[in-house]
Amino acid sequence: MIRFDNVSKSYPGGHEALRRVSFELPRGEMTFLTGHSGAGKSTLLKLIMAMERSSRGQIFYDGKNLDRLGRRGIPYHRRRIGVVFQNHSLLFDRSVFENVALPLNIAGAAPRETARRVRAALDKVGLLDKETLNPVVLSGGEQQRVGIARAVVHKPDLLLADEPTGNLDPELSAEIMNLFREFNSVGVSIMVATHDISLVRDFGLRQIVLNQGRITQGAFPNESLR
Amino acid sequence: MNRRTSVKSRFGWLAEFSPKRLVPWVRNHALVARSSWKRLLEEPLQTALTVGVIAIALALSTLLFQLAAMGGSALGQMNNTSDINLYFELGTEVRSIEAFEDMWRGDPRVQATQVITPEQGLAEFESFSGLGSILSSFDENPLPAVVRITPADRLAGRAAELRLLVQALQASEFVETAVLDFAWLDRLNAVVEFVDRLSIAVGLLLALGILLILGNTIRLTIENRRNENVVINLVGGTDRIVQRPLLYAGFWYGLLGGAVAVVLVAIVGALLSYPLQQILLSYQSSVQTLPGVSFPVFINLLVLGASLGCSGAWLSVLQHLRNIEPT
Ligand SMILES: Nc1ncnc2c1ncn2[C@@H]1O[C@H](COP(=O)(O)OP(=O)(O)O)[C@@H](O)[C@H]1O
Ligand SMILES: [Mg+2]
Numbered sequence: 143m144i145r146f147d148n149v150s151k152s153y154p155g156g157h158e159a160l161r162r163v164s165f166e167l168p169r170g171e172m173t174f175l176t177g178h179s180g181a182g183k184s185t186l187l188k189l190i191m192a193m194e195r196s197s198r199g200q201i202f203y204d205g206k207n208l209d210r211l212g213r214r215g216i217p218y219h220r221r222r223i224g225v226v227f228q229n230h231s232l233l234f235d236r237s238v239f240e241n242v243a244l245p246l247n248i249a250g251a252a253p254r255e256t257a258r259r260v261r262a263a264l265d266k267v268g269l270l271d272k273e274t275l276n277p278v279v280l281s282g283g284e285q286q287r288v289g290i291a292r293a294v295v296h297k298p299d300l301l302l303a304d305e306p307t308g309n310l311d312p313e314l315s316a317e318i319m320n321l322f323r324e325f326n327s328v329g330v331s332i333m334v335a336t337h338d339i340s341l342v343r344d345f346g347l348r349q350i351v352l353n354q355g356r357i358t359q360g361a362f363p364n365e366s367l368r
Numbered sequence: 369m370n371r372r373t374s375v376k377s378r379f380g381w382l383a384e385f386s387p388k389r390l391v392p393w394v395r396n397h398a399l400v401a402r403s404s405w406k407r408l409l410e411e412p413l414q415t416a417l418t419v420g421v422i423a424i425a426l427a428l429s430t431l432l433f434q435l436a437a438m439g440g441s442a443l444g445q446m447n448n449t450s451d452i453n454l455y456f457e458l459g460t461e462v463r464s465i466e467a468f469e470d471m472w473r474g475d476p477r478v479q480a481t482q483v484i485t486p487e488q489g490l491a492e493f494e495s496f497s498g499l500g501s502i503l504s505s506f507d508e509n510p511l512p513a514v515v516r517i518t519p520a521d522r523l524a525g526r527a528a529e530l531r532l533l534v535q536a537l538q539a540s541e542f543v544e545t546a547v548l549d550f551a552w553l554d555r556l557n558a559v560v561e562f563v564d565r566l567s568i569a570v571g572l573l574l575a576l577g578i579l580l581i582l583g584n585t586i587r588l589t590i591e592n593r594r595n596e597n598v599v600i601n602l603v604g605g606t607d608r609i610v611q612r613p614l615l616y617a618g619f620w621y622g623l624l625g626g627a628v629a630v631v632l633v634a635i636v637g638a639l640l641s642y643p644l645q646q647i648l649l650s651y652q653s654s655v656q657t658l659p660g661v662s663f664p665v666f667i668n669l670l671v672l673g674a675s676l677g678c679s680g681a682w683l684s685v686l687q688h689l690r691n692i693e694p695t
Contacts, residue, residue: 191602214606221604233596245603247399250392292603 143169143300143331144190149199151185159185161355162199167333172326174342175335177352183335186352187302190333191223192216221249224293226303231289232277238264238288239273245296263291267321283314290318294325301325303334307341315341396609404616408624415621418585422625425578426673427632429571434637434659436567439560441657442648452534453547456513460542465513468540472517477533480518486511512544527557575676582621582680583687586614590688597689611689615681622677626670633669634661
């Protein structure tokens with residue numbers, strides 16, 4: 143589903159956040175992206191979202207080169223992906239329902255279909271009874287779950303999560319991870335970036351390890367071939 | 369293969385209008401139109417201020433335009449009433465005067481002619497002044513024959529052409545003097561011309577003011593909604609989707625401003641109508657178009673307000689909405 147081919151990313155100022163990164167993410171897999179803080183995890187996710195452009199190398203999404211994606215193509219590319227990014231959290235000027243409905247409203251879904259899907263997503267994350275509330279009154283864990291509902295409400299092929307358990311206690315973190323596993327079990331490809339090694343160990347899933355912008359482990363699904 | 373892709377990319381925007389995208393597009397418009405209306409109402413003070421400024425600017429320029437138009441049409445009528453009086457040499461034969469009248473009646477610059485014989489003039493003077501006895505003490509009628517020429521309508525307000533006509537009349541045989549009060553006309557013309565241009569200049573300045581006010585309001589809105597716009601962008605909102613609520617906000621501000629301007633124009637028009645009628649009556653003018661709200665004015669104000677609103681928002685969006693890419 144995603145293939146990185148010798149991708150490097152330098153930020154203006156010369157800092158090289160990713161160095162000659164190559165990996166392949168098979169469809170339907172759930173993968174952890176780990177590494178120390180500053181290793182380049184967020185950068186890698188942003189490249190997939192076309193929020194940043196690679197400096198060298200090529201990225202393929204479903205066989206299509208992201209470099210060829212024009213400015214007009216980017217929004218439609220993003221509509222196929224769901225994201226849970228820490229710093230782009232919820233909008234506090236509207237209800238939980240309206241937050242989750244945002245991707246559907248943008249895609250112009252029919253109102254009835256929107257309501258049905260929003261409720262299904264909120265049901266999945268166990269917040270169906272909170273749809274009319276303002277997210278401000280929710281706890282951190284609940285807010286994170288609203289964010290996840292928003293990320294999956296439009297049935298994306300791929301779910302990207304950047305430190306989704308960042309400031310949650312271990313119990314809530316496990317809850318969130320179980321949610322991801324459920325989505326994965328119905329066929330959504332998932333990539334979770336985290337520096338929390340214990341989480342990864344508990345789940346025993348495939349992982350890609352980044353160190354100073356280089357992949358040190360798990361680049362290809364079938365490593366014996368390499 | 370290149371041909372296909374280049375055609376596709378050149379006309380890619382057409383895809384926006386394909387049925388597959390048209391329905392979602394209409395839905396998004398409906399949704400955004402409603403939600404931006406609600407948002408305006410959620411901030412009543414900000415909305416009232418912006419709408420008020422737009423309404424005052426629109427009402428002011430409308431009233432000024434209407435006053436200028438009224439002055440122009442009143443002047444047109446006064447010009448019509450300003451006939452040219454030709455005083456003939458004493459003792460000019462009636463035949464010559466009639467020949468003269470026949471000649472000028474066919475001139476395209478002349479609407480009507482009227483001969484006032486010395487006898488008629490005398491009678492008029494007597495009844496008008498009550499001084500008949502003084503004149504009757506003369507052996508002969510001391511009054512000259514007068515021909516009153518009414519210039520054609522199209523000469524109304526055209527001082528230069530009127531002047532030419534008067535010169536031509538003056539040059540005719542037997543005509544002693546031709547009288548038309550140019551100075552008075554010129555002055556009035558100048559005033560109307562001034563008010564006319566003033567109303568255009570003030571109208572343009574006020575329109576500019578509306579654009580600036582709206583631009584600033586929308587800029588503040590953009591700053592307030594930065595986070596929202598970043599999120600929209602992140603979940604696949606196109607530039608247009610990000611811009612749409614802002615353009616609708618401008619549209620609603622402008623439309624509301626136009627609606628309030630209608631009320632203002634109606635109120636001020638009602639207040640002005642009595643004194644204006646008095647002034648016009650004193651000039652024996654029968655101008656009907658007093659300032660106020662007619663159906664076309666109503667429609668014009670709404671359309672003008674809404675389009676200025678959209679343009680102001682658009683300018684602001686162009687200027688301030690570059691940096692919303694999520695980071
Ligand atoms: N917008 C940016 N401009 C410049 N440098 C950046 C930017 N974003 C990230 N970096 C740098 O790139 C490196 C990798 O960052 P990041 O991808 O956020 O790492 P991680 O998510 O693994 O903590 C860091 O050294 C960071 O300082
Ligand atoms: Mg990070």
